[in-house]
């Protein structure tokens with residue numbers, strides 16, 4: 001396991017809501033076996049206050065049928081059923097037009113990026129900066145980092161988990177980024193290597209952090225999970241930004 005401390009100065013853009021602070025954090029490289037198998041952790045990737053505001057706004061929207069859903073964000077959270085049965089976390093999916101996302105038997109069509117949630121765009125920018133850092137370090141074209149969708153997973157207090165899995169990244173363009181910005185928590189993240197060694201790494205995903213996974217091998221040679229924790233486990237929203245190619249799923253269905 002490689003581990004390093006690096007200085008990173010992210011792009012500054014004062015037109016966006018906050019997140020004008022610099023990444024000058026200790027980036028932890030968890031896996032970097034080859035450019036298609038990278039996992040790194042960036043604490044404080046998103047401004048703390050922006051992360052808190054976003055969590056507060058998202059957390060106030062519970063699910064279909066809730067009174068709180070009559071807020072400006074409408075019916076945000078859904079409880080989906082996939083090939084493994086009903087999920088015990090809630091989910092919401094936004095993205096560019098035609099950036100459908102298919103995984104474990106569930107096809108999600110994106111809602112448009114919400115105009116009344118500028119903090120979500122700040123989170124996307126933070127994720128983008130982390131991807132660009134990764135691109136400079138491991139190579140690849142910068143346009144491969146364009147993050148076109150976001151799957152939000154809401155692990156409510158004392159509830160919610162995701163079993164060990166590799167992400168479906170067929171539709172994710174060249175460098176296959178999945179970048180998770182954490183709000184709330186911390187919650188535990190477990191990485192396990194498949195095959196012989198079964199190496200395992202555990203870390204706490206902290207408020208405002210970015211967890212970057214890059215490359216197909218990261219999803220086929222490793223599994224990741226968020227285990228079910230006790231009743232006191234704090235609520236967490238994971239915003240997983242992806243580089244879905246618009247129209248990919250539609251194109252596949254036509255073949």
Ligand SMILES: O=C(O)CCC(=O)C(=O)O
Nearest residue numbers: 153162167180238239240
């Ligand atoms: O909650 C997270 O940050 C990760 C979720 C995840 O692994 C997934 O949606 O595939």
Ligand SMILES: [Fe+2]
Nearest residue numbers: 165166167224
């Ligand atoms: Fe995943």
